[in-house]
Amino acid sequence: MTDRKTSPVLIVAVILLLAACGGTASSSQVTHTPAAAPAATAAALVKGEFVGDAGRLAGIALSTNGRQVIAYLCDGNARYLTLAEWFKGPVTSTGIDLTNAHGAHLAATVSAQAITGTVTLKDGRSVAFTARLLPDPGTDYGLFRSEETFHGVRYLGGWIFNPPQFASAQTGTGTAGISVTSVMVPMPTCCLPDHNIRGAGIIDEQTGTLIKSPVVDGDSVSVPGLGAFQLTPCREAQC
Numbered sequence: 001m002t003d004r005k006t007s008p009v010l011i012v013a014v015i016l017l018l019a020a021c022g023g024t025a026s027s028s029q030v031t032h033t034p035a036a037a038p039a040a041t042a043a044a045l046v047k048g049e050f051v052g053d054a055g056r057l058a059g060i061a062l063s064t065n066g067r068q069v070i071a072y073l074c075d076g077n078a079r080y081l082t083l084a085e086w087f088k089g090p091v092t093s094t095g096i097d098l099t100n101a102h103g104a105h106l107a108a109t110v111s112a113q114a115i116t117g118t119v120t121l122k123d124g125r126s127v128a129f130t131a132r133l134l135p136d137p138g139t140d141y142g143l144f145r146s147e148e149t150f151h152g153v154r155y156l157g158g159w160i161f162n163p164p165q166f167a168s169a170q171t172g173t174g175t176a177g178i179s180v181t182s183v184m185v186p187m188p189t190c191c192l193p194d195h196n197i198r199g200a201g202i203i204d205e206q207t208g209t210l211i212k213s214p215v216v217d218g219d220s221v222s223v224p225g226l227g228a229f230q231l232t233p234c235r236e237a238q239c
Contacts, residue, residue: 052131061143063234076201084201
């Protein structure tokens with residue numbers, strides 16, 4: 001029987017041919033998916049300080065960083081105080097929907113220039129509000145907060161300060177937001193134009209009692225029988 005020797009060149013050629021065929025077969029089974037289009041850029045988060053009024057019921061201020069919000073509704077001034085409600089919670093893609101510990105509910109939509117919505121109190125009263133963006137609150141305007149403890153009791157104070165262009169042509173309607181000048185324009189309708197009064201509301205968190213705030217002296221308020229409340233400006237939901 002004749003011994004047939006295979007040429008090395010032939011072996012190499014066959015290997016190359018098989019590799020080529022195998023590669024062709026594999027490549028024919030691969031599905032090439034086009035690169036995914038870049039995701040749409042997310043809308044910029046709305047950040048800033050907003051002040052306004054809830055009809056003739058009260059003043060309102062909100063501070064947000066686009067993810068969280070702190071809101072304060074108050075009708076207090078140097079003459080009287082009947083309402084002070086705080087809200088704190090998330091801002092979602094649909095807006096704001098918060099219920100505080102007292103059963104008051106705040107629902108609102110947020111835009112770059114205004115926050116609009118309704119506040120419903122535990123007693124059933126419901127009122128619409130509009131709070132507009134403060135383009136430059138600086139250190140003097142917007143929402144201010146103070147948390148102090150005296151004689152073992154925790155107190156929570158809130159103040160809303162409006163710049164001149166947010167003063168109201170209405171007087172005596174009552175709010176925690178007090179204009180710092182006598183210049184008046186038609187919005188919002190809640191604010192007193194007397195620059196000598198900067199009223200607000202302080203809550204005794206043990207009993208829920210509301211305390212009228214004396215005149216602001218610099219960055220603090222001294223309450224007789226209690227002590228000094230240091231005002232902290234709320235900026236982008238931090239205060």
